């Protein structure tokens with residue numbers, strides 16, 4: 001009690017005229033969660049008297065009513081940061097949770113990986129949630145991970161400088177299917193940034209960060225021309241290229257494999273802005289990016305570099321489409337059975353590497369190789385090209401795709417032979 005009193009006096013001294021409820025939070029939490037109070041103390045919020053109760057409400061006041069503590073959604077931040085909130089709301093990050101939940105795989109994987117913030121949910125908890133989405137989470141007993149604003153400037157320091165550091169993007173933009181961190185940090189752009197960071201290049205030296213190319217001039221709205229899936233509309237005019245893209249769109253389940261007509265999934269994918277649906281939408285993003293490159297390179301140089309990324313994607317798609325057609329042939333000939341929850345007897349990329357759990361049928365090995373070719377190696381091939389990383393574009397990307405195709409051709413032969421023997 002004596003310690004508490006000293007605490008109260010101390011905080012009155014330090015905080016000046018702040019209301020009692022807020023002081024009590026700080027006093028008690030200096031004991032219960034001292035690290036959080038320490039972080040808050042060094043923040044711009046503490047400097048500006050934005051205290052705990054602004055964000056967490058005043059209803060919880062003791063250890064007995066902890067459940068009454070509110071968790072601030074992004075709307076709370078918007079009360080003082082409308083500009084960033086509005087801009088975030090128009091970007092791709094705002095679709096993280098919705099696009100995750102739009103996938104069939106999400107509903108058959110362990111919930112710990114979705115809501116628990118380690119697997120898919122650890123990166124896809126980005127985005128302002130609808131009331132229905134929040135209610136769904138609460139019904140499962142999950143009340144954390146609602147706020148996306150602490151993903152780049154972490155709580156409770158909420159620092160602008162931290163968010164300007166490319167390492168703020170690392171946790172999510174790394175690994176299996178989107179190793180942008182690895183690509184950037186081990187290519188020339190990143191190498192320069194680290195050299196500058198270590199004081200080995202003068203202060204004025206130029207080194208582009210993720211933020212400079214993707215969130216320029218303080219915007220919170222992010223889009224790229226190709227996006228993650230590397231597919232777009234309108235389809236190319238060249239008949240071979242067009243056929244390859246159609247095959248890929250069928251494996252994404254947005255075109256009906258039998259009729260070639262759009263499925264309901266196309267509208268779903270468009271509703272979360274997963275693909276650019278018009279040439280204008282693509283060009284808009286491309287031109288924005290070129291404007292950034294132009295700060296340090298000639299426009300001609302930059303355009304040539306990005307167009308090489310586009311044509312590399314077209315070449316990767318020749319290999320991928322070939323592999324899809326082989327596996328689709330196995331479905332067609334009844335050698336692979338259509339899993340009960342698939343819409344079509346055709347490979348479906350949005351089921352990811354489904355497990356052999358009780359709830360669903362497992363994936364065949366050849367389907368898994370095909371998925372890896374698409375999700376891991378094709379991504380690396382073109383993302384590596386765009387991020388100027390030689391090893392990712394070639395050895396981790398293109399070379400692996402050719403290897404996958406070889407394996408698929410071999411498996412096809414073996415599966416057909418053993419099927420013929422059994423029948």
Ligand code: HEC
Nearest residue numbers: 021024025028032052053056057058060061062063066069
């Ligand atoms: C008398 C002590 C005390 C006071 C006063 C107090 N808290 Fe707490 N608070 C706690 C304890 C204890 C916990 C539970 C910690 C745990 O789970 O280990 C807690 C938990 C919390 C949580 C997390 C809830 C959760 O579900 O994880 C928040 C947020 C919080 N307090 C904010 C506040 C705010 C804001 C105020 C002031 C309006 C405040 N606290 C006042 C003791 C206090």
Ligand code: HEC
Nearest residue numbers: 029036037040050051052055071072144145146147150155
């Ligand atoms: C500017 C808003 C803001 C302020 C001010 C703020 N918090 Fe938080 N706090 C957050 C956000 C955002 C979260 C994470 C919510 C979520 O899970 O989505 C959080 C989570 C928490 C949690 C639960 C999660 C954990 O890591 O344990 C506790 C406890 C907490 N805050 C305590 C405090 C205390 C104590 C203060 C005052 C010293 C404070 N907060 C001030 C925004 C704030």
Ligand code: HEC
Nearest residue numbers: 044048050054072076077079080149150153158159160161
């Ligand atoms: C009651 C008003 C208020 C609320 C609510 C609020 N902030 Fe702030 N915030 C401020 C003020 C004032 C500053 C300091 C001046 C400025 O940078 O605008 C600030 C600064 C910041 C900064 C820049 C810090 C720096 O290093 O320069 C970030 C980032 C930030 N807030 C994020 C958030 C987030 C995220 C939330 C919601 C969880 C939030 N704020 C809620 C008032 C608020």
Ligand code: HEC
Nearest residue numbers: 099100103106119120123171172173178227228229273274
């Ligand atoms: C390490 C963080 C991380 C994990 C784990 C993760 N994702 Fe992602 N996901 C991302 C990032 C980052 C992107 C955007 C990548 C890009 O554009 O290159 C993305 C993109 C996506 C997209 C496409 C969104 C779009 O609009 O283009 C879907 C759908 C998706 N992820 C679903 C999932 C599912 C389902 C899981 C779990 C099986 C998962 N993700 C696990 C970080 C992650």
Ligand code: HEC
Nearest residue numbers: 074077081084085088148149151152160163164211217218
């Ligand atoms: C993807 C990462 C990321 C997320 C998520 C994010 N921010 Fe930021 N934020 C940044 C970056 C980068 C900056 C620095 C911009 C600059 O260089 O001017 C920044 C700066 C800020 C600033 C300081 C503005 C200034 O110039 O003083 C505020 C306030 C802020 N963000 C609020 C928010 C709010 C509110 C949210 C949630 C709606 C949010 N941020 C989500 C990356 C992010």
Ligand code: HEC
Nearest residue numbers: 169173180181184208209210213224225226227228383386
């Ligand atoms: C020099 C500019 C530049 C830097 C720095 C940069 N990128 Fe990119 N990024 C690009 C370009 C160009 C594309 C492809 C745009 C298109 O589709 O035309 C791209 C694409 C992306 C995509 C979409 C999928 C893909 O990979 O093609 C994501 C996500 C991404 N970058 C994240 C990051 C992250 C995270 C960092 C930092 C670790 C980073 N980028 C650094 C220029 C850059």
Ligand code: HEC
Nearest residue numbers: 092095096099123124151169172210214222223224227228
């Ligand atoms: C908490 C995880 C997380 C962090 C941190 C994060 N991102 Fe993302 N990012 C994602 C997810 C998830 C997506 C895909 C969202 C969707 O479903 O459309 C994404 C998408 C993107 C895209 C859009 C690619 C496209 O499809 O057009 C870009 C660009 C991007 N992020 C850049 C950044 C940059 C730059 C940073 C750091 C300042 C950053 N991100 C920090 C999770 C994150």
Ligand code: HEC
Nearest residue numbers: 188189192206207208289292293295296297302305306388
């Ligand atoms: C802030 C300045 C800056 C921006 C913006 C920038 N770059 Fe660079 N870029 C550099 C520097 C510096 C190098 C290293 C030059 C060297 O290797 O001597 C480099 C290297 C490259 C290289 C490799 C050249 C080589 O000789 O290895 C390519 C390709 C490249 N950039 C393309 C781009 C593209 C495309 C964009 C836009 C998406 C872009 N850059 C944006 C500064 C920048």
